[in-house]
Amino acid sequence: MIAVAVSAEETIDQNAVTKTATKETEFDSENSPFLKAIVHQIRANDPYGTYRNWSDDLLLKPYILSKKQRREISVEGDVEPLTMGRILGFYRAIAARIEQETNQLAQVVVDLSHEGFGWALIFSGRLILVSKTLRDAQRFGFDSLEKLEAEGEALVQKGIQLARKFPEVCDV
């Protein structure tokens, strides 16, 4: 990916205008440690190499749902396994990012009722780093990559802050 960036630099004169336009509409997941952490989670859960040749953006695409698309998903019945996988990927990526920054092991627990209501918790020792109530989890998704990154990164920062404030509770 670095090689691609370098060659892009070299041809920057020719493509400067086009590239700027693209930058504005498409978010660059390369620069986001949080989006990279989600991609890492997806690739780690790919025992048969199905996604080996998929780009990062393609892997992140299922996280993006417009308001209209979300409304079309029924909230009757269980959360689909694929949706559950995305929810776990999101919270495991947050846990991995907090671990990287604080060196505190973080566990993820997601407890959803059959109606898509419940809790997502990330904890270290006796300290809860992330505590979110979930509702209509069947419709889990974000308007854009920017929103996905912003929401994830906010939870990461809050978690890091708590881990640094109460280190003795992590080590109970």
Next chain:
Amino acid sequence: MIAVAVSAEETIDQNAVTKTATKETEFDSENSPFLKAIVHQIRANDPYGTYRNWSDDLLLKPYILSKKQRREISVEGDVEPLTMGRILGFYRAIAARIEQETNQLAQVVVDLSHEGFGWALIFSGRLILVSKTLRDAQRFGFDSLEKLEAEGEALVQKGIQLARKFPEVCDV
């Protein structure tokens, strides 16, 4: 129930021997705030009054499984809804007891995989009061009422101790 106790005192001379013998074999759930809390959970989840005329001991009976009985339960597949109800009743009773003693609201989260492995957590604010990994949850049960009471009460006391040690984490 106090009335019963008084009349028992009055006839103690006649029945002293018999009563002592009964005491040794049968545990008195009346004197255990924890067992009473479980019974309270069961009765609270009884919208049709099915258990109205059942004794407390009868309600607690499904929690008691001998080693042999536990071994006979398959650990293949999901945890049965009735077993799940018992697990929740156990942890909700612990949460209720901690609430009574500390005035801290406590939440229960149970996250079980389809293979009966997972976590049971009780937390208040950002503090985890009870943290248990579960395995073979299909076989959830205790050798006797004494063991049920001892294990529950130990978790209650540990939770109270943590809530008192880190009150600021409960109130985050």
